[in-house]
Amino acid sequence: MGRVTTTPEPGPSSDPSSPRTAPVRIVLVDDDALVRAGLRLMLDGAHGIRVVAEAADGAEVPGVLDAHPADVVLMDLRMPGVDGIAATRRVRARPMPPAVVVLTTFDTAEEVSGALRAGAAGYLLKDMAPDRIAAAVRAAAAGEPVLAPDVARRLMDAVAGAGSGRERAREALGALTGRERDVATRLGRGASNAEIAADLYLSVPTVKAHVSSVLDKLGVENRTQVALLVHEAGDD
Numbered sequence: 001m002g003r004v005t006t007t008p009e010p011g012p013s014s015d016p017s018s019p020r021t022a023p024v025r026i027v028l029v030d031d032d033a034l035v036r037a038g039l040r041l042m043l044d045g046a047h048g049i050r051v052v053a054e055a056a057d058g059a060e061v062p063g064v065l066d067a068h069p070a071d072v073v074l075m076d077l078r079m080p081g082v083d084g085i086a087a088t089r090r091v092r093a094r095p096m097p098p099a100v101v102v103l104t105t106f107d108t109a110e111e112v113s114g115a116l117r118a119g120a121a122g123y124l125l126k127d128m129a130p131d132r133i134a135a136a137v138r139a140a141a142a143g144e145p146v147l148a149p150d151v152a153r154r155l156m157d158a159v160a161g162a163g164s165g166r167e168r169a170r171e172a173l174g175a176l177t178g179r180e181r182d183v184a185t186r187l188g189r190g191a192s193n194a195e196i197a198a199d200l201y202l203s204v205p206t207v208k209a210h211v212s213s214v215l216d217k218l219g220v221e222n223r224t225q226v227a228l229l230v231h232e233a234g235d236d
Contacts, residue, residue: 023049024071024072024137024138024141025070025072026043026049026050026051026052026070026071026072026073026074026137027051027052027053027064027065027098028053028054028074029057029058029060029061029073029074029075029076029084030054030076030079030103031056031057031079033056035076036056039103042133043133047131047138048134048138049137049138052068052069053068053070056079057079057080057081058075058079058081058082058083058087058090059081061091062094065091065094069098070098071098072099072137073088073098073100073101075088075091075100075101075102076102077102077106078106084102085115086118088118089118089119099122099140099222100118100119100122100140101120101121101123101124101137101140101146102120102123102124103124104123104125104126105125105126116224116225117225119222120224121143121144121146122136122139122145122146122147122224123146123147123148124136124147124148125148128148143223144223145190145222145224145227147224166232166233169229169230169233170233172218173233175217175218179200179210180210180213180217183200183207183211183214184229184230185230186200187211187214187223187226187227187230188226188227188230188231190227193207211223
């Protein structure tokens with residue numbers, strides 16, 4: 001099984017082809033006010049990140065985003081009203097939606113796969129170091145999938161042990177051209193656009209075009225969901 005992208009080392013950007021100068025605008029969603037306060041203290045104004053708003057429940061998120069456009073939503077999973085998976089699905093259904101990164105204390109296989117299938121670009125655990133969380137937020141804003149190392153291992157174990165869905169995944173990937181399949185396979189390994197371009201001797205804009213075509217043909221929203229299909233198909 002190939003590599004699943006884990007949280008990047010701190011740095012200015014996870015994709016050298018997409019430099020960013022403006023701060024990454026994030027919304028914090030967590031039912032615990034102390035957690036939100038700690039995240040704001042940790043992230044706001046540092047690491048090229050600006051916290052623009054907070055929400056205490058998934059139900060509040062659409063209204064918050066209407067008032068405060070954001071690049072990334074940092075989403076808790078277990079909340080008393082609308083949970084993080086349902087809220088993620090609603091966020092990703094918006095026009096030009098922000099990326100969603102789950103930040104939680106829970107990492108069961110069901111919750112990880114549920115969040116990623118709902119459209120989350122990443123899944124982090126709250127015990128991670130602040131600079132790793134910040135690096136993951138920046139990577140998600142740049143369009144890169146991010147998983148905490150423990151979450152990546154759990155996900156790979158779950159996919160390796162699941163027989164059902166393999167044929168469905170292989171059938172979906174069969175709709176891709178040969179070059180698109182090459183790109184999808186490398187997305188499954190967690191490669192950035194620049195890495196794919198270097199590996200396949202393509203320009204970065206050409207890779208971006210192939211990635212867009214892959215997402216469209218597979219009917220998925222982000223690179224993480226492509227990676228899930230690739231791993232389910234055993235095509236890595």
